[in-house]
Amino acid sequence: xxxxxxxxxxxxxxxxxxxxxxxxxxxxxxxxxxxxxxxxxxxxxxxxxxxxxxxxxxxxxxxxxxxxxxxxxxxxxxxxxxxxxxxxxxxxxxxxxxxxxxxxxxxxxxxxxxxxxxxxxxxxxxxxxxxxxxxxxxxxxxxxxxxxxxxxxxxxxxxxxxxxxxxxxxxxxxxxxxxxxxxxxxxxxxxxxxxxxxxxxxxxxxxxxxxxxxxxxxxxxxxxxxxxxxxxxxxxxxxxxxxxxxxxxxxxxxxxxxxxxxxxxxxxxxxxxxxxxxxxxxxxxxxxxxxxxxxxxxxxxxxxxxxxxxxxxxxxxxxxxxxxxxxxxxxxxxxxxxxxxxxxxxxxxxxxxxxxxxxxxxxxxxxxxxxxxxxxxxxxxxxxxxxxxxxxxxxxxxxxxxxxxxxxxxxxxxxxxxxxxxxxxxxxxxxxxxxxxxxxxxxxxxxxxxxxxxxxxxxxxxxxxxxxxxxxxxxxxxxxxxxxxxxxxxxxxxxxxxxxxxxxxxxxxxxxxxxxxxxxxxxxxxxxxxxxxxxxxxxxxxxxxxxxxxxxxxxxxxxxxxxxxxxxxxxxxxxxxxxxxxxxxxxxxxx
Amino acid sequence: xxxxxxxxxxxxxxxxxxxxxxxxxxxxxxxxxxxxxxxxxxxxxxxxxxxxxxxxxxxxxxxxxxxxxxxxxxxxxxxxxxxxxxxxxxxxxxxxxxxxxxxxxxxxxxxxxxxxxxxxxxxxxxxxxxxxxxxxxxxxxxxxxxxxxxxxxxxxxxxxxxxxxxxxxxxxxxxxxxxxxxxxxxxxxxxxxxxxxxxxxxxxxxxxxxxxxxxxxxxxxxxxxxxxxxxxxxxxxxxxxxxxxxxxxxxxxxxxxxxxxxxxxxxxxxxxxxxxxxxxxxxxxx
Numbered sequence: 066x067x068x069x070x071x072x073x074x075x076x077x078x079x080x081x082x083x084x085x086x087x088x089x090x091x092x093x094x095x096x097x098x099x100x101x102x103x104x105x106x107x108x109x110x111x112x113x114x115x116x117x118x119x120x121x122x123x124x125x126x127x128x129x130x131x132x133x134x135x136x137x138x139x140x141x142x143x144x145x146x147x148x149x150x151x152x153x154x155x156x157x158x159x160x161x162x163x164x165x166x167x168x169x170x171x172x173x174x175x176x177x178x179x180x181x182x183x184x185x186x187x188x189x190x191x192x193x194x195x196x197x198x199x200x201x202x203x204x205x206x207x208x209x210x211x212x213x214x215x216x217x218x219x220x221x222x223x224x225x226x227x228x229x230x231x232x233x234x235x236x237x238x239x240x241x242x243x244x245x246x247x248x249x250x251x252x253x254x255x256x257x258x259x260x261x262x263x264x265x266x267x268x269x270x271x272x273x274x275x276x277x278x279x280x281x282x283x284x285x286x287x288x289x290x291x292x293x294x295x296x297x298x299x300x301x302x303x304x305x306x307x308x309x310x311x312x313x314x315x316x317x318x319x320x321x322x323x324x325x326x327x328x329x330x331x332x333x334x335x336x337x338x339x340x341x342x343x344x345x346x347x348x349x350x351x352x353x354x355x356x357x358x359x360x361x362x363x364x365x366x367x368x369x370x371x372x373x374x375x376x377x378x379x380x381x382x383x384x385x386x387x388x389x390x391x392x393x394x395x396x397x398x399x400x401x402x403x404x405x406x407x408x409x410x411x412x413x414x415x416x417x418x419x420x421x422x423x424x425x426x427x428x429x430x431x432x433x434x435x436x437x438x439x440x441x442x443x444x445x446x447x448x449x450x451x452x453x454x455x456x457x458x459x460x461x462x463x464x465x466x467x468x469x470x471x472x473x474x475x476x477x478x479x480x481x482x483x484x485x486x487x488x489x490x491x492x493x494x495x496x497x498x499x500x501x502x503x504x505x506x507x508x509x510x511x512x513x514x515x516x517x518x519x520x521x522x523x524x525x526x527x528x529x530x531x532x533x534x535x536x537x538x539x540x541x542x543x544x545x546x547x548x549x550x551x552x553x554x555x556x557x558x559x560x561x562x563x564x565x566x567x568x569x570x571x572x573x574x575x576x577x578x579x580x581x582x583x584x585x586x587x588x589x590x591x592x593x594x595x596x597x598x599x600x601x602x603x604x605x606x607x608x609x610x611x612x613x614x615x616x617x618x619x620x621x622x623x624x625x626x627x628x629x630x631x632x633x634x635x636x637x638x639x640x641x642x643x644x645x646x647x648x649x650x651x652x653x654x655x656x
Numbered sequence: 657x658x659x660x661x662x663x664x665x666x667x668x669x670x671x672x673x674x675x676x677x678x679x680x681x682x683x684x685x686x687x688x689x690x691x692x693x694x695x696x697x698x699x700x701x702x703x704x705x706x707x708x709x710x711x712x713x714x715x716x717x718x719x720x721x722x723x724x725x726x727x728x729x730x731x732x733x734x735x736x737x738x739x740x741x742x743x744x745x746x747x748x749x750x751x752x753x754x755x756x757x758x759x760x761x762x763x764x765x766x767x768x769x770x771x772x773x774x775x776x777x778x779x780x781x782x783x784x785x786x787x788x789x790x791x792x793x794x795x796x797x798x799x800x801x802x803x804x805x806x807x808x809x810x811x812x813x814x815x816x817x818x819x820x821x822x823x824x825x826x827x828x829x830x831x832x833x834x835x836x837x838x839x840x841x842x843x844x845x846x847x848x849x850x851x852x853x854x855x856x857x858x859x860x861x862x863x864x865x866x867x868x869x870x871x872x873x874x875x876x877x878x879x880x881x882x883x884x885x886x887x888x889x890x891x892x893x894x895x896x897x898x899x900x901x902x903x904x905x906x907x908x909x910x911x912x913x914x915x916x917x918x919x920x921x922x923x924x925x926x927x928x929x930x931x932x933x934x935x936x937x938x939x940x941x942x
Contacts, residue, residue: 095942096942264942265942266938266939266941266942267941267942268941272941276934276937276938279934279937280934284741285737285740285741287737304925304929304937306918306921306922306925307922307925307926307929307930307932308932308934309922309932311740311741311918313736313737313740315733315766316762316763316766317762319730319733320730320733320762320763320766321733323726323727323730323732323733323734323737324733324734324736324737324740325737326726326734326737327706327724327733327734327735327736327737327738327739327741328737328738328740328741329737330704330722330724330734330737330738331704331722331737331738331741331742331745332741332742333741333742335737335741349727350726350727350730353726353727357724443938443939443941443942444938446934446935446938480722480742481701481702481704481721481722481738481742481745482701482702482722482742482744482745483701484699484701485701486701486722487700487701487720487721487722488722488723489716489717489722489723489724489725490723490724490725491717491725492709492725492726492727493725500672500717501717
């Protein structure tokens with residue numbers, strides 16, 4: 066199917082160190098030159114509940130993690146029962162016999178290997194709290210990660226906790242590694258690091274997002290705690306002040322948005338981060354920024370909705386609200402990162418777009434990107450082009466109009482504190498000076514001016530706006546957006562191996578759409594498949610309205626990322642409808 | 657812009673004519689505000705004026721400065737974002753009782769906790785004027801309005817008591833029928849290094865016949881000369897009396913503005929984490 070890789074899942078009680086075991090193992094693997102991708106699920110509950118961490122390790126860059134795995138490390142009975150589903154044939158369950166008395170629910174060709182996590186931690190490390198270190202040692206051996214690399218990370222992590230704690234953890238780690246030496250034999254996976262790949266980092270989408278904001282020169286961040294966006298606020302709190310900025314945990318989502326507008330009004334690059342329910346609360350103020358023509362960046366880390374919905378699960382269901390979800394007609398830009406790397410560069414781009422076009426830019430990230438970590442090439446700050454606001458010419462200063470009607474729609478802006486540019490930023494409809502004016506002629510003119518900025522942008526047709534992978538002779542094209550990209554790419558590759566050629570179009574900017582590029586993609590194929598993780602086909606509706614065609618919709622609202630296998634299955638179905646030689650494959654259902 | 661000579665109150669006018677009804681109390685407040693700006697020699701380009709929605713929230717259109725007319729009830733957080741981002745600016749918020757104590761109440765205790773150097777001028781007419789005469793959060797119980805034809809069923813909020821209870825660092829009340837006193841309060845409030853609240857009784861001659869210049873004059877009285885404005889408990893007691901006192905109820909001398917706390921935090925982060933270096937921060941993820 067694809068290049069050599071190993072898929073490991075770790076499951077246990079929240080608070081047992083499941084996540085840190087996974088983090089340390091993946092970071093050690095990355096330091097050794099391997100590529101990793103991880104995915105984790107948190108219980109929605111405050112304490113306790115099951116936590117799982119899944120990781121994929123490979124020699125080559127990883128596009129998607131899927132839901133299947135070969136190795137499960139179960140810390141307790143509940144995790145064993147809940148998480149063994151999805152194991153590949155010939156997989157192995159490693160379980161702690163002290164915590165997992167009953168293996169009766171496990172059936173099929175699955176090997177079961179007892180790993181005495183509790184006993185070894187007690188015996189060698191002197192504390193059962195070292196269970197996760199035993200597991201880490203064992204799994205390191207399984208994935209052929211050097212003991213010294215992982216021990217180095219453990220030292221970094223525990224150095225501040227004192228020698229005693231560190232020694233205990235290292236003893237447990239060694240015990241787990243030694244046990245691996247004795248038990249693993251042929252089950253171990255030998256992955257060869259690729260040299261010459263350049264320096265890599267392991268990072269989550271939310272961290273990458275905030276780093277992108279720093280690279281763009283963000284100087285104000287206000288947010289309100291909300292899953293799964295809170296870690297952006299937390300990351301900002303730890304770093305933005307040092308970079309000369311200000312971070313406020315606001316009393317509510319509305320206040321956060323309002324204060325960003327205030328910061329932007331006085332000339333600072335400002336952002337907020339939220340999830341679906343918060344985005345809705347910010348709606349009125351987003352229209353204010355749009356009509357006042359103030360730059361502001363809103364990160365929306367999508368989760369399962371509506372309402373409180375599935376707060377810790379994956380879904381791409383805020384698209385329509387992001388594009389259309391305002392009373393009145395308020396132009397805004399919507400971009401959607403497809404990878405963790407995109408979270409950095411596209412967030413930085415969002416700031417440039419906001420400054421350049423003087424309007425709100427919504428970044429539609431999602432739970433999958435937010436919480437997964439991934440090996441990515443070290444971010445190159447010099448690749449970020451930082452845009453600034455349009456300033457008036459001396460000629461324009463003679464009769465300064467804050468909302469001057471220009472050919473691009475963009476008007477020169479002067480920040481408070483600067484002599485000569487006094488003006489009002491109104492929420493009321495206004496003329497070019499900002500003076501309230503309610504005539505129909507003026508309203509139509511100012512609407513045209515504001516929306517002209519989107520036309521100016523959509524005509525740019527630049528490379529960053531979409532990933533377009535045309536395949537010569539392809540009859541099918543898949544259009545997706547956001548974090549489904551990796552699964553679609555893998556599915557296209559698997560289809561190619563079966564002789565089905567499929568092109569793939571994945572816009573980074575979803576509003577305004579890169580029209581010319583999409584028309585080109587549509588013109589070359591017989592059938593288009595739109596893949597998205599929501600129930601109603603939000604992006605598909607948007608495309609259909611704009612381009613008048615009839616795509617096959619592949620929609621998932623399962624709370625987990627779509628897998629390459631699922632996409633492949635749909636490709637095959639659609640291919641068969643185009644080539645009905647095999648009568649049994651003549652129909653397709655798209656959900 | 658170094659002003660060659662001191663700007664006069666009229667120099668703060670924009671040339672846009674106020675849209676208020678004849679006899680509106682907001683005229684008196686606006687004139688007092690022009691005078692206060694002139695007395696304090698606030699340069700117009702250093703003035704950032706924020707408002708929400710309502711008759712009184714139109715005030716920024718008539719003042720020379722950088723002005724922001726936002727959405728209903730959100731002027732306080734917008735002004736806070738501005739002050740934090742450019743502490744050099746003189747930041748003032750104006751708005752009515754509906755804007756501040758109905759739709760926007762949620763922001764009040766929090767801006768008080770943070771104490772940014774912002775002056776909040778509330779033009780309190782105890783009615784919704786712009787929407788033509790509905791009951792307001794400061795209207796007395798039993799008041800007949802277009803939305804309470806048989807009289808209001810709700811007790812009013814007491815803005816001054818509320819702000820003292822929240823522990824605002826400067827709380828005052830003025831009356832638009834006393835422009836001189838009002839100007840003095842604005843000067844003190846703007847000069848106070850922290851969040852300053854001025855409740856201005858500002859009659860609405862069109863929709864509120866229960867609160868007129870005539871009806872207010874006998875009720876209004878300056879705070880007693882021996883009132884100790886540093887005593888929060890005394891200030892609260894005065895706010896609860898039936899007499900409608902004007903003057904500075906409470907003025908906390910130790911007041912560290914929010915923007916200064918942020919400046920200290922920045923210095924502390926540099927002390928612990930070193931000078932900002934984004935590439936170095938990225939390398940930590942290796």
